[in-house]
Amino acid sequence: MSEERTYWRKCATCGKEIPYRGIYQKCSVSSCRKSVWCSVDCWDIHNPVMNHKNSWAEEETAPPKETEMRAPIRKIVSSSKPSATTSAAANRGDIPKEVLVVASKLKAYVKAKYDLNTSGNVMDALSDIIRYEADKACEKAIADGRKTLMDRDF
Ligand SMILES: [Zn+2]
Ligand SMILES: [Zn+2]
Numbered sequence: 318m319s320e321e322r323t324y325w326r327k328c329a330t331c332g333k334e335i336p337y338r339g340i341y342q343k344c345s346v347s348s349c350r351k352s353v354w355c356s357v358d359c360w361d362i363h364n365p366v367m368n369h370k371n372s373w374a375e376e377e378t379a380p381p382k383e384t385e386m387r388a389p390i391r392k393i394v395s396s397s398k399p400s401a402t403t404s405a406a407a408n409r410g411d412i413p414k415e416v417l418v419v420a421s422k423l424k425a426y427v428k429a430k431y432d433l434n435t436s437g438n439v440m441d442a443l444s445d446i447i448r449y450e451a452d453k454a455c456e457k458a459i460a461d462g463r464k465t466l467m468d469r470d471f
Contacts, residue, residue: 325338325380326341328354331359335379338378338379340377340379341355342354342356345373345375348367378445381449416441417448418443420435
C-alpha cells in the first residue's frame with residue numbers, strides 16, 4: 318500500500334474524498350470545526366443530529382497539496398462588492414477577480430459526464446484555482462527569464 322494520499326480529507330457524512338483545492342463545506346458551529354463535508358446536502362444531514370439551532374454551512378476551498386501552509390480561500394457568497402475605484406485597480410495587488418471559465422461549457426461538460434447541475438459559485442471557485450495555478454506558472458516563466466507563459470510552466 319502506498320502512503321501517498323491523493324485526497325485532502327473525507328466527508329464526515331458520506332466519506333467521499335475531498336480533493337486538494339476542492340470545494341468543501343464547513344459547519345459554522347465551533348464544536349464542528351474539525352469536520353468537513355463534501356456538499357451542503359451532506360452537511361445538512363449532520364445538522365439535526367447535532368441539534369444545531371443557529372448554524373450554516375461555510376463554503377471553503379481545500380488547500381493545495383504542495384503548500385499545505387497556504388490558508389484556504391474563504392468565500393463570502395453574499396458580499397456586496399464595494400464600488401472599485403478605477404485608478405486603484407491599476408495596482409498589481411488589486412486585479413479584479415473575474416470569472417475565468419466559460420460557464421456554459423463547464424455546465425455542459427458536468428451535465429453530460431455526471432448528469433449534475435452546476436451552481437454559479439463553482440465558476441468563482443474554479444477561477445480562483447486557475448488564478449492560483451497561473452500565478453505559479455508565471456513565476457516559473459519569469460524565473461526562466463522568459464516573456465511568454467508556456468504550457469510547460471504548468
Ligand atoms: Zn458527503
Ligand atoms: Zn455542526
